[in-house]
Amino acid sequence: xxxxxxxxxxxxxxxxxxxxxxxxxxxxxxxxxxxxxxxxxxxxxxxxxxxxxxxxxxxxxxxxxxxxxxxxxxxxxxxxxxxxxxxxxxxxxxxxxxxxxxxxxxxxxxxxxxxxxxxxxxxxxxxxxxxxxxxxxxxxxxxxxxxxxxxxxxxxxxxxxxxxxxxxxxxxxxxxxxxxxxxxxxxxxxxxx
Numbered sequence: 061x062x063x064x065x066x067x068x069x070x071x072x073x074x075x076x077x078x079x080x081x082x083x084x085x086x087x088x089x090x091x092x093x094x095x096x097x098x099x100x101x102x103x104x105x106x107x108x109x110x111x112x113x114x115x116x117x118x119x120x121x122x123x124x125x126x127x128x129x130x131x132x133x134x135x136x137x138x139x140x141x142x143x144x145x146x147x148x149x150x151x152x153x154x155x156x157x158x159x160x161x162x163x164x165x166x167x168x169x170x171x172x173x174x175x176x177x178x179x180x181x182x183x184x185x186x187x188x189x190x191x192x193x194x195x196x197x198x199x200x201x202x203x204x205x206x207x208x209x210x211x212x213x214x215x216x217x218x219x220x221x222x223x224x225x226x227x228x229x230x231x232x233x234x235x236x237x238x239x240x241x242x243x244x245x246x247x248x249x250x251x252x253x
Contacts, residue, residue, distance in 0.1 A: 061182060061217040062239045065091050070240055072171050072248040074104050081105035085248070087172045089238075094121055102169035106200040113199055115167060120144055123180035125165045125195070130202060138202040140165070140195065148195060148204075158206055162195035166207065169199045171233075171241040171248045178220055179239045183213040191225065 067090045074083035083104025090097045098117040105111065111132060118127040124144035131137035139151035140159075148159040164176040177183075177192055189212040196207040208225025214232065217239075223230040234243045242250045 062179060063237045065089060065096060065238055067091070069253055071251050071253055072241070073251050074169070074248055075246060085170045087170065095119065095126070096121065096123065098172055100170060100172060102199065104169060109200065111199055113169065115170065117165060117173065119176065123176055124163055125176060128165045128197065130167065130197060136202055138197065140204060156204065159195045159204060161193045162206055164192065164194050166194040166196045166209070168197060171244050174222060174233060174241050175239045177211055178235065183211060183220065184216050185213050187213055
C-alpha cells in the first residue's frame with residue numbers, strides 16, 4: 061500500500077486552531093541499520109508560552125517506536141526507550157508502568173507521529189476502527205501519559221479518521237505515498253521545502 065521509505069524531509073505549518081499557536085515542524089527521515097529515524101524540530105507556542113524543541117523518534121522496520129528523545133532550547137529534555145511491544149523506560153532505565161501497552165508515541169507538536177500507527181498497522185478500509193493506547197508527550201511539560209486514540213482507514217493509503225479517545229476531537233487526515241500527513245484540518249498543513 062505504501063512505498064518503501066526513502067530518505068526525505070517534510071515540513072508542516074501549525075495552524076492557530078491547534079492550541080499551540082502558529083509554528084513549524086520539520087522532520088528528516090532516514091532508514092538505516094534496521095531502524096527508521098525521524099530527526100525533527102518544532103517551534104510554536106503552548107498556552108501562550110513559546111517553545112523550540114528538537115526531537116528524535118527511532119522505530120524498528122515494523123514501525124514500532126523504540127526511542128524518543130525530546131529537548132528544548134532552554135535545557136529541558138526527555139528520553140524514553142521502548143521494547144516495541146508496549147513496555148517503556150526512562151533514560152535511567154526505570155520502568156514507566158503508566159505507558160504499558162503503548163506501542164506508538166504521539167508528540168504534541170508533530171503530525172509525523174500519526175504516521176507511526178498508520179504504517180505499523182497497515183490499516184485498510186476493511187480493517188474497521190482500531191483503538192490504541194498511545195504514549196502522548198505534551199510539549200509544555202514533557203510528562204508522558206497514556207492516551208486513547210482511534211484510527212479508521214477511509215480510503216486505502218490516502219485518508220484516515222483520527223479520533224481522540226479521551227475527548228470529542230476528530231479529524232480526517234490525508235497522507236502521501238509514505239503515509240506522512242499532508243493535511244490535518246485545523247491543526248497542521250504540509251508546506252513546500
